[in-house]
Every structure is written in C-alpha cells, then in structure tokens.
Amino acid sequence: MTTPATKARPPVAKPPGSPGGPARRPVRRRRDRVATVVLHVLLVAGLLAMVGPFLWMLLSSFKSEAEIRLVPATWWPEQFTLANYRELFGRLDFPTYFFNSALVATLVTLGNLVFCSAVGYALTKLRFPGRRALFGLVLGSVMVPSMVTFVPLFVLIANLGLTNTYAALVLPFLAGALGAFLMRQFMFSIPDELVESARVDGASELRIFVRIVLPLCRPALAALGILTFLAHWNSFIWPLVVATTEDKYTLPVALALYSVGQNQIKFGLLLAGSVVVVLPVVIVFIVLQRHFVRGIATTGLK
Amino acid sequence: MTAVAPGARTRRGRSGPRLRRAAVGWGFALPFTALFVVFLAGPVLASLLMSFTDLRSADVRNPFAVNIVGLRNYVRLFEDELFVKAAVNTAIFVLLGVPLTMVAGLAAALGLNSGLTRLRTVFRVGYYLPVVTSIVAVAVVWRFLLQPDSGLVESLLRLVGLDGPNWLGRSDLALPSLIVMAAWRNLGYQMVIFLAGLQAIPQHLYEAARLDGASGWQQFRYVTLPSLRPTLLFVGVIATIGYLQFFEEPLVMTRGGPLNSTLSVSYHIYNQFGFGNYGYASAMSYLLFVAIVLLSILWFRLLRSSEEVSR
Known part of the structure; x- marks a missing residue:
C-alpha cells in the first residue's frame, strides 16, 4: 500500500490518471489518490473472491460434520478437530490414492523431461531426414482435443491388456507435444557455435546433450517439469476411465467418486480430501512460482 | 529407452557420412516419436477411421471386424437432439465464457500492473491459485458455496437483502453459473500472460x-489495447480451444443437468463412449476437432492482419 508521503511523486508504472497541465495539478492529485484507493479495494476484493473458497475449505476441514452444516455457514471452527483427516487416512484408503497420484505424476514428468528434451535437441541441433515432417507432426497435434484420442486410446489399452494398471495411467502421456514444442523453442536460443566447438573437440552428441545443452536448459526444464507435474497430479477424466479398482485410483478420481451418488461420504471428509489434493500443489506453486510464471509467460503452456 | 544409440561411434559428428547423421538424429528423436505415434498421432488417425464404422464396445477385442457405414454417424449427429442441445450449450459457453474470462483477466493484469509493487507477488499467487487446483476439489467447495439455503454465497446475498436462487438446480441458471465458475478458475492464467504483454509495452509510448x-482511458484505448493485440489474440485462441472442450465442470458440478442444460459436446462424447457407441463418439469428436481448427484459423487470420496493421 502506498504511504501518504509518496503522493507527491508521480505514480510509478502506468498511471491511469497522470498530471496534466500545471494549473489542474491539485485536483488531479486528489483524484489519483481516490483512484489508488479504489483500485486497491477492488484488487483485495478480487483476491478474497479467488482465495476465499480455498480458505473456507481449509478451515472447515477442521470442523465437525455438524458445524459444517450450520446455517448460516461459519468461517472459524469453534472446535478444531482432526477427525476428518484421521478417518481419511485410517478408514478410507487415501494413503494409496496419494501414492498413486504422486507416482503417476512423477513418472509422467520424468518421461516428458527426458523425451521432450532429447527430441528438442534433435530438432534444433541435428540434421537428419524427416526432421521437418516430425516438427510438423508435433505442431499439428497441439490443437487436437483430448476427446479425439480418448476412444482409440481406450481400445488400444484394452487390447494391450493394460486396463487398470499403472502403465495405462502413465504410458499415453510420456511424450507430450507441448513439451517438445517448449524444449525446441528454448533450445533455439542456445548458440549453435557452442555445440559445434564441442564437436570439434571430439565430444559425442550424447555428451554434448547431457553436459552442455541440458544444463543450459534448466529454466525450460523447470517450467516444463512443474507444469507437467501439476497437470497430471490434477488429471482426472482418463484415470477415471482406466482405473477400475480402488488400489489404482488417483486422488482426484477417489474424490470424485466419493463426492456423489451411493459412495458419497460425509462432507467433512470431502473437504479434508480436497485439502489433501490441493495443498501439495499450492505449496509447490508458492515455492516455485517464479519458474512457473516465467514458463507460462514464455510458452503459454498451462 | 533413453537416447543411448548415438553413442561413441559418432565422434566425428557432422563430418561423418549421411547415414550416420540420420542415425544420430533419429537416435535422439525416436523415443519421443515412437511414443508420440503410438499414443497420439496413431489414435488421431484411428479415431477418424472409427468414425466411419459402427464400432461398439463389444468389438473392442476385434476392432477390425466392423462394418463400414460411411458418413452415417455424421448424419446421425444432426438428428440427435441431445447433440444439438450440447452444441448450443457449448457455443453459449464459448461465446460468453471467453469474453468474460478475458475481460476479468485483463482487468486483474491492469490492476496489478498499475503501481502495485510490493504486494504484487501475493496477488499474483492468489489470483493464480484456482488455475493450479484440481477441478474435483474446486467442485466440492463450489457445490457447497452455492447451496441454496446454507451456502456462503447465499449468506453473502442475505447481507445485502437478496434471496439467492438454487444456482445449480435451475435449468436457466446452471450454465451461467458454470460460466462464471470457469471464468473464476481461468482468469489467473490469462492474467499472467496479459501481465507479460503489458510489461513488454515500451514506456515511451x-x-x-x-x-x-x-x-x-485514452492511453488505454490508443496505447495499451493496440500494443496488446497479439497477446489478446493469443489468449483468445487458447481460451477458445479450451472452452470448446468444456466438460470437467459439468461432470463434477451438475452431471450435465438439470434437463441437460449443462450438457456439452465433450460430455456427450464421453456419455456415448460410456454407452459403448465408439464409432458415433469418434464422429462427434472429429466434428469438435474441425470446429477447433476452424476457429483457430479464424483467430490466426485476425492475428496476422492485426500485426500488419500495427506495423
């Protein structure tokens, strides 16, 4: 929040109302201050609207079922209780779902880091027949809606006998088009001379890739890694279809199945389950948000 | 299956013969390409072929022994009242949702970009939070917030003396509610891209x-907006592609109801898949694909012409 002392200074970045002619300055200045206050009020209101639901979710997950159902709804728990979490990790099998989610998201992320950076290297620093066609294929598939591949993928997985396995959850997503695109774009910024001189020194391509190019790609790898992990931690529709027994459920699948119909569990459990789904990514996001924002801003990848 | 192939034998790299260069290149590209062809490009093609057949779930073990029905699946689409309903709902979702999200995302970016420096990170993280959270968890919370009698939204409305309706239970309000929720969920992503765009505008302008x-206002209208046009159009393309596929929101919030008022095309495809009508589901998914490609081409045309104009 700006202090009153700074009001004489012209506004910093991109002022909506800026000093006009010298005669009208005092009026303008007061109007600026009003505008700044209004702006801050609006921004804070917006922030509450964005974060409020999560805050309520977190607070209410520590309430008893009766307290959650109170009308009108309350914010602060009258009595903190860990009962919901105890039941989630005791009676229900949330440890397994958590493990499944973590395993699937980690494997998919590692796969994308390895395969997408390797193909990015081939597409930018190596010349070989079919290179342009390969890039065309990758670029062309970015627009494909996920529903198009859904049915054939299911038929394929069923015929491979992989239904309800970790392989079914991981294999189809190891090599993403957006990841390849991101790595290719980034590797273009690495000067060819660097690679050439290493070749002259007799280094193998694998060595150049691992020792020279990959370390320089750290920002891109960080962005790709975080984004892929988040996307697959939250992934929901595909696991819902191919994970058919509880031991293969991921967190979102379990939460979805427990939140409606005959499997519906108590609301407090659902809220605690939501916290378990959301909290890890929020922590990852807050810790790594610099890489995150940079990755999104440069690639548009979600 | 890491790229081990281009090993020690290729020490001389580019100076080696053509064949060796091809081997090295494909050694790096092959693991990705193989996975990509099997799990993405192949299925895209298979889906097209399936859409001309009467493939059903019973044929899964023997997908090549099906009848070719030509364009019958595509003709059937237009006689399918549910599909028409889903297409209209999807169109409404895109036409209202994309502008609403873009205006909200741009407003948030402009707000954060004007003078707010110290707390900018807090705001950015806060506004981005819904983007990184699971839709299932979001649905759990929002269903509770929107509850007719006890929800938080209801109690907020009571503060100003209003009586909230049953948001998700009324067929005329369910879709608008989902649109607002989608805007809430996605505006943070757009805000980040808009912020990058705003910061690239030269101050001397x-x-x-x-x-x-x-x-x-004039500065916004004649400096900010024209400079931001490529960003606006990029965000527009991404939002359009995403919203045309909207599905998860109704799946977890309303199950497509009430009275199919929130059934989307992707949801209908998913249901037809569930009923075992694989050929029909594929035809529908291809129609969606075509719609996405056409709208993207439209956006890219706009993008190109706007770049020409601004130069």
Whole structure:
C-alpha cells in the first residue's frame, strides 16, 4: 500500500490518471489518490473472491460434520478437530490414492523431461531426414482435443491388456507435444557455435546433450517439469476411465467418486480430501512460482 | 529407452557420412516419436477411421471386424437432439465464457500492473491459485458455496437483502453459473500472460501520449489495447480451444443437468463412449476437432492482419 508521503511523486508504472497541465495539478492529485484507493479495494476484493473458497475449505476441514452444516455457514471452527483427516487416512484408503497420484505424476514428468528434451535437441541441433515432417507432426497435434484420442486410446489399452494398471495411467502421456514444442523453442536460443566447438573437440552428441545443452536448459526444464507435474497430479477424466479398482485410483478420481451418488461420504471428509489434493500443489506453486510464471509467460503452456 | 544409440561411434559428428547423421538424429528423436505415434498421432488417425464404422464396445477385442457405414454417424449427429442441445450449450459457453474470462483477466493484469509493487507477488499467487487446483476439489467447495439455503454465497446475498436462487438446480441458471465458475478458475492464467504483454509495452509510448494530453482511458484505448493485440489474440485462441472442450465442470458440478442444460459436446462424447457407441463418439469428436481448427484459423487470420496493421 502506498504511504501518504509518496503522493507527491508521480505514480510509478502506468498511471491511469497522470498530471496534466500545471494549473489542474491539485485536483488531479486528489483524484489519483481516490483512484489508488479504489483500485486497491477492488484488487483485495478480487483476491478474497479467488482465495476465499480455498480458505473456507481449509478451515472447515477442521470442523465437525455438524458445524459444517450450520446455517448460516461459519468461517472459524469453534472446535478444531482432526477427525476428518484421521478417518481419511485410517478408514478410507487415501494413503494409496496419494501414492498413486504422486507416482503417476512423477513418472509422467520424468518421461516428458527426458523425451521432450532429447527430441528438442534433435530438432534444433541435428540434421537428419524427416526432421521437418516430425516438427510438423508435433505442431499439428497441439490443437487436437483430448476427446479425439480418448476412444482409440481406450481400445488400444484394452487390447494391450493394460486396463487398470499403472502403465495405462502413465504410458499415453510420456511424450507430450507441448513439451517438445517448449524444449525446441528454448533450445533455439542456445548458440549453435557452442555445440559445434564441442564437436570439434571430439565430444559425442550424447555428451554434448547431457553436459552442455541440458544444463543450459534448466529454466525450460523447470517450467516444463512443474507444469507437467501439476497437470497430471490434477488429471482426472482418463484415470477415471482406466482405473477400475480402488488400489489404482488417483486422488482426484477417489474424490470424485466419493463426492456423489451411493459412495458419497460425509462432507467433512470431502473437504479434508480436497485439502489433501490441493495443498501439495499450492505449496509447490508458492515455492516455485517464479519458474512457473516465467514458463507460462514464455510458452503459454498451462 | 533413453537416447543411448548415438553413442561413441559418432565422434566425428557432422563430418561423418549421411547415414550416420540420420542415425544420430533419429537416435535422439525416436523415443519421443515412437511414443508420440503410438499414443497420439496413431489414435488421431484411428479415431477418424472409427468414425466411419459402427464400432461398439463389444468389438473392442476385434476392432477390425466392423462394418463400414460411411458418413452415417455424421448424419446421425444432426438428428440427435441431445447433440444439438450440447452444441448450443457449448457455443453459449464459448461465446460468453471467453469474453468474460478475458475481460476479468485483463482487468486483474491492469490492476496489478498499475503501481502495485510490493504486494504484487501475493496477488499474483492468489489470483493464480484456482488455475493450479484440481477441478474435483474446486467442485466440492463450489457445490457447497452455492447451496441454496446454507451456502456462503447465499449468506453473502442475505447481507445485502437478496434471496439467492438454487444456482445449480435451475435449468436457466446452471450454465451461467458454470460460466462464471470457469471464468473464476481461468482468469489467473490469462492474467499472467496479459501481465507479460503489458510489461513488454515500451514506456515511451505512454510518455508521448501523456505529453499529448491523453487521459487514462485514452492511453488505454490508443496505447495499451493496440500494443496488446497479439497477446489478446493469443489468449483468445487458447481460451477458445479450451472452452470448446468444456466438460470437467459439468461432470463434477451438475452431471450435465438439470434437463441437460449443462450438457456439452465433450460430455456427450464421453456419455456415448460410456454407452459403448465408439464409432458415433469418434464422429462427434472429429466434428469438435474441425470446429477447433476452424476457429483457430479464424483467430490466426485476425492475428496476422492485426500485426500488419500495427506495423
């Protein structure tokens, strides 16, 4: 929040109302201050609207079922209780779902880091027949809606006998088009001379890739890694279809199945389950948000 | 299956013969390409072929022993009242949702970009939070917030003396509610892209405008908006592609109801898949694909012409 002392200074970045002619300055200045206050009020209101639901979710997950159902709804728990979490990790099998989610998201992320950076290297620093066609294929598939591949993928997985396995959850997503695109774009910024001189020194391509190019790609790898992990931690529709027994459920699948119909569990459990789904990514996001924002801003990848 | 192939034998790299260069290149590209062809490009093609057949779930073990039905699946689409309903719902979702999200995302970016420096990170993280959270968890919370009698939204409305309706239970309000929720969920992503776009606008443009006596609105209208056009169009493409596929929101919030008022095309495809009508589901998914490609081409046309204009 700006202090009153700074009001004489012209506004910093991109002022909506800026000093006009010298005669009208005092009026303008007061109007600026009003505008700044209004702006801050609006921004804070917006922030509450964005974060409020999560805050309520977190607070209410520590309430008893009766307290959650109170009308009108309350914010602060009258009595903190860990009962919901105890039941989630005791009676229900949330440890397994958590493990499944973590395993699937980690494997998919590692796969994308390895395969997408390797193909990015081939597409930018190596010349070989079919290179342009390969890039065309990758670029062309970015627009494909996920529903198009859904049915054939299911038929394929069923015929491979992989239904309800970790392989079914991981294999189809190891090599993403957006990841390849991101790595290719980034590797273009690495000067060819660097690679050439290493070749002259007799280094193998694998060595150049691992020792020279990959370390320089750290920002891109960080962005790709975080984004892929988040996307697959939250992934929901595909696991819902191919994970058919509880031991293969991921967190979102379990939460979805427990939140409606005959499997519906108590609301407090659902809220605690939501916290378990959301909290890890929020922590990852807050810790790594610099890489995150940079990755999104440069690639548009979600 | 890491790229081990281009090993020690290729020490001389580019100076080696053509064949060796091809081997090295494909050694790096092959693991990705193989996975990509099997799990993405192949299925895209298979889906097209399936859409001309009467493939059903019973044929899964023997997908090549099906009848070719030509364009019958595509003709059937237009006689399918549910599909028409889903297509209309999807169109409404895109036409209202994309502008709403873009206006909200741009407003948030402009707000954060004007003077707010110290707390910018807090705001950015907060506004981005819904983007990184699971839709299932979001649905759990929102269903509770929107509850007719006890929800938080209801109690907020009571504060100003209003009586909230049953948001998700009324067929005329369920879709608008989902649109607002989608905007809430996605505006943070757009905000980040808009912020990057805003920060790339050279300050001297604003200084020149101010010297000419331009008001705040005029600066926005004649400096910010034109400079931001490529960003706007990029965000527009991404949002359109995403919203055309909207599905998860109704799946977890309303199950497509009430009275199919929130059934989307992707949801209908998913249901047809569930009923075992694989050929029909594929045809529908291809129609969606075509719609996405056409709208993207439209956006890219706009993008190109706007770049020409701004130069």
